[in-house]
Amino acid sequence: MSKPLILISNDDGYQAGGIRALIEALRPVADLLVVAPDGGRSGFGCAITSVSPIYNHLVCSETADDGRGSLELYACSGSPVDCVKLAFNILAPRLGRRPDLVVSGINHGDNSSVNTFYSGTMGAAFEGAHQGVPGIGFSLCDHHSRADFTPCIAPIQQIVRKVLAEGLPPFTTLNVNFPLAKAFKGIRMCRMARSRWTEELVEQHRPVTRTPYYWLTGTPVELEPDAPDTDRRALADGYIAITPQTLDVTHYGLLDTWTPPALDTDTPTTEEA
Amino acid sequence: MSKPLILISNDDGYQAGGIRALIEALRPVADLLVVAPDGGRSGFGCAITSVSPIYNHLVCSETADDGRGSLELYACSGSPVDCVKLAFNILAPRLGRRPDLVVSGINHGDNSSVNTFYSGTMGAAFEGAHQGVPGIGFSLCDHHSRADFTPCIAPIQQIVRKVLAEGLPPFTTLNVNFPLAKAFKGIRMCRMARSRWTEELVEQHRPVTRTPYYWLTGTPVELEPDAPDTDRRALADGYIAITPQTLDVTHYGLLDTWTPPALDTDTPTTEEA
Numbered sequence: 019m020s021k022p023l024i025l026i027s028n029d030d031g032y033q034a035g036g037i038r039a040l041i042e043a044l045r046p047v048a049d050l051l052v053v054a055p056d057g058g059r060s061g062f063g064c065a066i067t068s069v070s071p072i073y074n075h076l077v078c079s080e081t082a083d084d085g086r087g088s089l090e091l092y093a094c095s096g097s098p099v100d101c102v103k104l105a106f107n108i109l110a111p112r113l114g115r116r117p118d119l120v121v122s123g124i125n126h127g128d129n130s131s132v133n134t135f136y137s138g139t140m141g142a143a144f145e146g147a148h149q150g151v152p153g154i155g156f157s158l159c160d161h162h163s164r165a166d167f168t169p170c171i172a173p174i175q176q177i178v179r180k181v182l183a184e185g186l187p188p189f190t191t192l193n194v195n196f197p198l199a200k201a202f203k204g205i206r207m208c209r210m211a212r213s214r215w216t217e218e219l220v221e222q223h224r225p226v227t228r229t230p231y232y233w234l235t236g237t238p239v240e241l242e243p244d245a246p247d248t249d250r251r252a253l254a255d256g257y258i259a260i261t262p263q264t265l266d267v268t269h270y271g272l273l274d275t276w277t278p279p280a281l282d283t284d285t286p287t288t289e290e291a
Numbered sequence: 292m293s294k295p296l297i298l299i300s301n302d303d304g305y306q307a308g309g310i311r312a313l314i315e316a317l318r319p320v321a322d323l324l325v326v327a328p329d330g331g332r333s334g335f336g337c338a339i340t341s342v343s344p345i346y347n348h349l350v351c352s353e354t355a356d357d358g359r360g361s362l363e364l365y366a367c368s369g370s371p372v373d374c375v376k377l378a379f380n381i382l383a384p385r386l387g388r389r390p391d392l393v394v395s396g397i398n399h400g401d402n403s404s405v406n407t408f409y410s411g412t413m414g415a416a417f418e419g420a421h422q423g424v425p426g427i428g429f430s431l432c433d434h435h436s437r438a439d440f441t442p443c444i445a446p447i448q449q450i451v452r453k454v455l456a457e458g459l460p461p462f463t464t465l466n467v468n469f470p471l472a473k474a475f476k477g478i479r480m481c482r483m484a485r486s487r488w489t490e491e492l493v494e495q496h497r498p499v500t501r502t503p504y505y506w507l508t509g510t511p512v513e514l515e516p517d518a519p520d521t522d523r524r525a526l527a528d529g530y531i532a533i534t535p536q537t538l539d540v541t542h543y544g545l546l547d548t549w550t551p552p553a554l555d556t557d558t559p560t561t562e563e564a
Binding site: 100134188210262 | 334335337338339341370373376407421422423449450452459479482490491505535537538542551553554
C-alpha cells in the first residue's frame with residue numbers, strides 16, 4: 019500500500035454536502051475510510067453512546083483508480099466519536115490497517131471559539147488524537163445545507179498533506195475554520211477567542227395542553243472583540259483560522275497557585291452554625 | 292437572600308444516589324437549584340440538544356428551614372449541558388436570581404484523565420464556566436448505583452465553601468475525583484494524566500437476522516504510569532485528586548511553532564502527478 023489511510027467523519031451525517039466535498043478533496047491524497055453518522059449529530063461534542071448498541075452499514079466501496087485512493091463509506095447509528103472508535107477498533111483492522119490521520123468535516127457552520135466544545139465535528143477530530151493520530155476538523159462559516167465548499171478544497175489538500183508528512187505532537191488537533199468568502203486572504207494561526215452564548219433558549223407551548231418546551235438557539239457575544247490574535251478575528255478579517263488544540267485541559271497556572279483545604283476529620287456539617 | 296445560590300446537575304439523572312448525596316451535602320451551604328436529566332446521560336460530554344425541543348418538570352420545592360437552604364429540583368429531558376443552559380436562561384431568572392456556582396455530580400465512576408472529555412458530569416461543570424461562574428465536578432471511583440458517598444460529603448463542603456468565598460479564574464473548572472476508600476489520605480492538586488482507552492467495542496449479533504452491533508466498553512491504558520503529579524497517581528495513592536481545568540484548549544506551544552502552508556492560488560488537485 020503506497021497511500022496513507024485517512025479516516026473521515028463529521029457530525030452532519032454521511033449525506034451532507036460538506037463531507038462529500040471533503041471526500042472529493044482527499045481522494046487524490048489517500049485511501050479513505052469514511053465512517054459518519056447516518057443523520058445529523060450537530061452539537062454532540064465528544065458524546066459517546068453507552069446506553070444502547072451501535073449499528074453500521076456499508077454504503078459504498080470503491081477501489082483505487084487513476085491516482086484516486088480507495089474508498090469505503092459506512093453509515094453509523096452513533097455519535098461522531100462512536101464513528102471514530104468503530105473505525106479504529108473494528109473497521110480499519112478488517113482492512114488490516116490503522117488510520118494515519120482523522121479528518122472531520124467539512125462542517126456546515128462555524129466551530130471557532132467555544133463552539134469547539136459542542137461540536138461533533140471537533141469531537142471526531144479530538145477522538146483521533148485520543149486514538150494516537152493527528153486529528154483535523156474543517157468547518158465553513160455557512161450553515162446552509164447547500165453551502166459552496168469549493169474554495170476550501172485546495173487549502174484542505176495543502177493542510178492535510180503537510181500533516182501527513184510532518185505529523186502533529188501527541189494529543190493535538192487542528193481546528194480549521196473557513197470564512198464565508200469566494201477567496202481567502204491567507205491562513206492565520208490563532209488562539210481560541212473567549213466568547214459566550216446568550217439568549218440560548220426559546221420557549222414554545224404545545225397546542226391544547228399548553229405544556230412549555232424549549233429550543234436551543236443563542237446569540238454569541240465576543241468577550242475580547244479587539245484582540246488581534248484570535249480565531250474570530252482571523253475569520254472577520256477574511257483569513258482561514260487554524261487553532262491548534264490540545265487534549266490536556268489542565269489549567270497549569272491554577273495548579274501552581276490553588277491551595278486545597280486541609281481535610282477536616284470532623285463529621286460533615288449538617289447545619290450552619 | 293443571605294445564602295448563595297448553587298446550581299446542581301449531573302449525568303446519572305436526578306434519581307441517582309450521587310446527586311442525592313450532593314444535595315444533602317450542600318443544603319447547609321446554599322440555596323439549591325437542581326436541574327438534572329430525567330434519566331442516565333453518561334458519556335454525553337458537552338453535548339447539546341439541537342434537533343428536538345427540551346422539556347422539564349418540577350419534582351420538588353422546599354423552602355429554607357433550620358439553617359438549610361431552599362431547594363427546587365427539576366428533571367429535564369435534555370443533556371447535562373442543556374440542564375445548565377435551562378437553569379441560567381429560564382429557571383434561575385424566574386427566581387430573580389443567577390447561580391453563583393455550578394456543582395455537578397457526585398458521578399458514579401471515575402472522571403479523571405481523558406474521561407473528562409466524555410463525561411456529562413464534567414460537561415455540566417464546563418458549562419458553568421461557559422456561563423461565567425465557577426464549575427466543579429465531583430466523581431467517585433465507584434460505578435455501582437449503591438456506591439457509598441458518605442466519605443465525600445465533608446470534603447465537598449470544604450471545597451465548595453472555599454470556591455464560594457474565593458471564586459475561580461474565568462473559564463475554569465475543578466475536576467474532583469475521590470478514590471474508592473473509607474478514609475482519604477488528603478487532597479492533591481494534579482495535572483490530567485495521559486491515558487488511552489483500548490479494546491473499546493464488543494461485537495454481538497441479533498437473533499435470527501445475525502445483524503452485528505457493537506457495545507462501547509474499553510480498557511484504560513496509562514501512558515505515563517510512573518508520573519508523580521497526575522490525577523491517576525493521586526487516586527492510586529488514596530488521595531482526593533483535584534485537576535484544575537481550563538476552557539482554553541489552545542495548544543500555545545504549537546501556535547508558536549506550526550507554520551501554515553502558503554495558500555496555493557492554483558486549482559485544486561484532482562489527480563496525483
